[in-house]
Amino acid sequence: MTCTNCKSGRMVEGKTILTFSRDNSTIVVKDVDALVCDLCGAWYLTPEVVEEVRQIVDAESKSGHEVSVIKMGKAA
Numbered sequence: 001m002t003c004t005n006c007k008s009g010r011m012v013e014g015k016t017i018l019t020f021s022r023d024n025s026t027i028v029v030k031d032v033d034a035l036v037c038d039l040c041g042a043w044y045l046t047p048e049v050v051e052e053v054r055q056i057v058d059a060e061s062k063s064g065h066e067v068s069v070i071k072m073g074k075a076a
């Protein structure tokens with residue numbers, strides 16, 4: 001798979017970190033499985049991962065914590 005951003009890099013499996021703001025909360029999700037460009041660093045998430053992250057953020061936004069840091073893992 002070629003990078004859609006720089007058009008010349010190769011997308012390789014890696015991890016990224018995402019930050020979300022919901023109401024008064026900031027939710028940081030670490031170790032998100034992503035395809036990362038080996039040239040420009042652009043990343044792409046599969047629909048499955050997007051859905052998983054969305055559920056984590058939805059659940060965490062109800063916790064009332066101002067800042068949450070969540071590490072994604074295979075067990076999640």
Ligand SMILES: [Zn+2]
Pocket residue numbers: 003004005006007008009010037038039040041042
């Ligand atoms: Zn690229």
